[in-house]
Amino acid sequence: MQRKFDGDQLVLASHNKGKLREISALLAPFGIHVSSAAEHGLEEPEETEDTFAGNARIKAHYAAKETGLPALSDDSGIAVEALNGAPGVYTADWAETPNGRDFPMAMEKTWKLLEEKNAPFPRKAAFVCTLCLAWPDGHDELFEGRVEGQVIWPARGEHGFGYDPMFVPEGFDITFGEMDQDKKQEMSHRADAFAKLVKGCFE
Numbered sequence: 001m002q003r004k005f006d007g008d009q010l011v012l013a014s015h016n017k018g019k020l021r022e023i024s025a026l027l028a029p030f031g032i033h034v035s036s037a038a039e040h041g042l043e044e045p046e047e048t049e050d051t052f053a054g055n056a057r058i059k060a061h062y063a064a065k066e067t068g069l070p071a072l073s074d075d076s077g078i079a080v081e082a083l084n085g086a087p088g089v090y091t092a093d094w095a096e097t098p099n100g101r102d103f104p105m106a107m108e109k110t111w112k113l114l115e116e117k118n119a120p121f122p123r124k125a126a127f128v129c130t131l132c133l134a135w136p137d138g139h140d141e142l143f144e145g146r147v148e149g150q151v152i153w154p155a156r157g158e159h160g161f162g163y164d165p166m167f168v169p170e171g172f173d174i175t176f177g178e179m180d181q182d183k184k185q186e187m188s189h190r191a192d193a194f195a196k197l198v199k200g201c202f203e
Ligand SMILES: O=P(O)(O)OP(=O)(O)OP(=O)(O)OC[C@H]1O[C@@H](n2cnc3c(O)ncnc32)[C@H](O)[C@@H]1O
Pocket: 013, 014, 015, 016, 019, 044, 047, 059, 074, 075, 076, 077, 078, 091, 092, 093, 095, 127, 160, 161, 162, 163, 164, 176, 188, 190
């Protein structure tokens, strides 16, 4: 059977350096020439949907249409159980300030809300990721990944990006910010979604 992805070029439809690093490493074994949205001079489309899949679609289809190449996007975030899944699709928005994104501030805000609610411990959370592979002809494939864990405070660790320093995956006592990044790549929400993408499109 012919595999669904039969090209040799892919645009990564993301402007997030942490994601670009992780997804490029995951793609490395497949011998695909990878370029980024920034290299193509693409703008960041507005993420107007209220689901990960909806926003992943917006980003991938925009990049595929603009470049004429298949494009892979990632829409992700952290869902905290006691906050009814917030910040969820609004994970990046919670970090927005007039001077750019401030993740220490966003993590502290998340923790303060849990304190105000007197939420029980462990304060369960999951990182979730939807990958969208879209082609210039307008068709696409979606893959969802997830990793369960809890949020902790104070945040710990200098590795990774975003909310990594406050997330402890299930079965561990260190945060994604403290974890060796090869280890995060084995077990993250992004790695989980990517494994499904490989099965669905690269095999
Ligand atoms: O939309 P693009 O350009 O891809 O980049 P973005 O940073 O805006 O990405 P999202 O809109 O998907 O928002 C995802 C948010 O969730 C956070 N996030 C996602 N995956 C993460 C991970 O593996 N570790 C830490 N934080 C993560 C990330 O920091 C963002 O604030």
